[in-house]
Ligand SMILES: *[C@@H]1O[C@H](CO)[C@@H](O)[C@H](O)[C@H]1NC(C)=O
């Protein structure tokens with residue numbers, strides 16, 4: 001019960017700071033509740049595009065390999081057993097998403113879209129074999145953006161279709177919330193647009209760095225990872241609030257219990273409610 005309250009509090013966002021709080025308690029404070037940092041994995045090169053399969057509590061993300069900008073691999077990390085594996089069968093696994101309804105994991109690599117087969121533990125090519133995939137997201141169908149053309153497509157029944165609402169716009173990173181608002185970025189900034197319209201609303205202009213990752217929490221609130229931390233986005237009014245400060249943040253996700261997970265340049269960290277504070 002107490003934990004549940006903390007989860008709820010955590011999503012109602014206020015500026016946060018790391019530091020020593022309430023005497024003995026050390027941790028990260030979010031809206032009056034204290035969370036401790038649980039190191040999940042370290043010594044990785046830029047863990048990126050995090051997502052969780054709620055049915056297995058596996059965290060999927062990509063990271064750079066061979067000290068190379070262009071070489072990456074998708075990792076599967078079980079949040080219960082702490083087992084870490086690298087997924088075979090994808091060329092430069094980079095983007096990952098989960099269809100939580102069918103518990104299907106999809107991966108985008110430098111040459112196409114893949115479905116991860118959890119039994120054989122291999123990824124299988126399902127489409128777009130000549131396309132370099134940038135980010136992907138599943139909601140009813142598989143959406144993907146491309147690199148370097150920055151176009152948003154859908155993939156359904158083997159068909160690739162340019163997404164009509166955003167056919168005039170470049171798209172880098174994106175997510176779709178439960179009310180069918182698409183939050184997307186291009187080099188100009190962060191925008192929100194209702195599906196079925198062409199009315200983009202500007203949320204944030206980018207000066208130096210853009211959004212490195214998006215995630216939805218259990219209440220359907222969109223969170224965005226910027227270089228300096230994790231922000232929650234207000235979906236009724238234009239606005240965003242920093243909830244966790246991070247030095248060189250790379251990604252954000254929520255586990256099956258709605259705990260926030262983020263990565264920095266070398267580590268993957270989960271924030272868990274501190275019981276004794
Ligand atoms: C980014 O998207 C907005 C909204 O659609 C658009 O006005 C702007 O021109 C786009 N910028 C680029 C570089 O595509």
Ligand SMILES: *[C@@H]1O[C@H](CO)[C@@H](O)[C@H](O)[C@H]1NC(C)=O
Nearest residue numbers: 012013233234235236237239
């Ligand atoms: C969104 O903005 C409105 C108006 O400022 C505010 O009442 C509401 O609490 C905000 N919601 C979140 C989740 O920050």
